[in-house]
Amino acid sequence: MPKSPNQKLKLFCILDMLKRKTDYNHCITMEEILEELQNKYQILAERKSIYDDISSLRDFGYDIIKVKRKVTGYTLAHRRFQLAELKLLVDAVQASKFITQKKSNSLIQKLASLTSKYEAKELEREIHVKNRIKTMNESIYYNVDDLHRAINNNRQISFLYKKWNINKELKVKKNGKKYLASPWKLIWDDENYYLIAYDEDKGGIKHYRVDKMTKIEMLDDERLGKSHFKFYNTAEYSKKIFGMFGGELEKVQIKFPNELIGPIIDRFGKDIIVSRTNNNYFNIKLDIVVSNQFFGWLTGLGPDIKIIKPASIARKYKNYLEALLTNYK
Secondary structure (H helix, E strand, O other): OOOOOOHHHHHHHHHHHHHHHOEOOEOEOHHHHHHHHHHHHOOOOOHHHHHHHHHHHHHHOOOEEEEEOOOEEEEEOOOOOOHHHHHHHHHHHHHOOOOOHHHHHHHHHHHHOOOOHHHHHHHOOOOOOOOOOOOOOOOHHHHHHHHHHHHHOOEEEEEEEEEEOOOOOEEEOHHHOOEEEEEEEEEEEOOEEEEEEEEOOOOEEEEEEHHHEEEEEEEEEEOOOHHHHOOOOHHHHHHHOOOOOOOEEEEEEEEEEHHHHHHHHHHHOOOOOEEEOOOOEEEEEEEEEEOHHHHHHHHHOOOOOEEEEOHHHHHHHHHHHHHHHHHHO
């Protein structure tokens, strides 16, 4: 049989068919391979050459097996991602509010290409997440890339920072004056990306919502604040801060009712030291960045909670609660 112009592509075409058309429940027959090669790729082939190609793909590491069901055919038995793993990734993309709807759809299509056309239909699902609001900022992906580049190159950055106004418009802060910062970490908190950076003017660590940053520019100056991040642990830091709002780090002792041990472990992990006070309550000591967001979290856990130490933080919490009540007097 004379060779066709696309003969060198035959091996890749067969692999593409196996990826698109086969899975645990579906196989492709020799007749279907030959027919698609001829009709779609204008490649004429003999059965023996297909056997040789499948053998070569196996030698390269592809788990191609011959199955005998209603028909005899071939299937790609193992893939880099299992269907259950792809479903988890699709769910995460759908649920992430920092990813725009347009980008979500694009990412899901790419994930669907990693399995067969039959299993891809099972990825056409939508996860409904309470209070999820998708971001409208398409540039967040470029922002994340720019920030990683600055971190990897040990460089400071400048950028504009935006905030919402009463007209529901994102407007730049500081009258358009650029911020200067030394980027050190990126953290994902409450489904938003935040930059953790050192601010020389403030002499400390600052947080910035990545989707509200724009016109990021990497500078020639090396980063500052290395000593602040020498023993920095992102996971531990995220436990101490609420809503990415800044404040003073304090060691706080709090009394909780026993039924709240679940939410406390969910928030701070199993390594916390729990001290029983009686049969109904327990105490824990936490390193916490004290802010109104922390007080709001405490309030949401109910009335049976009490800050034991320090007295100064207990007074601040009392003042916080009294300020809330003034609107209802």
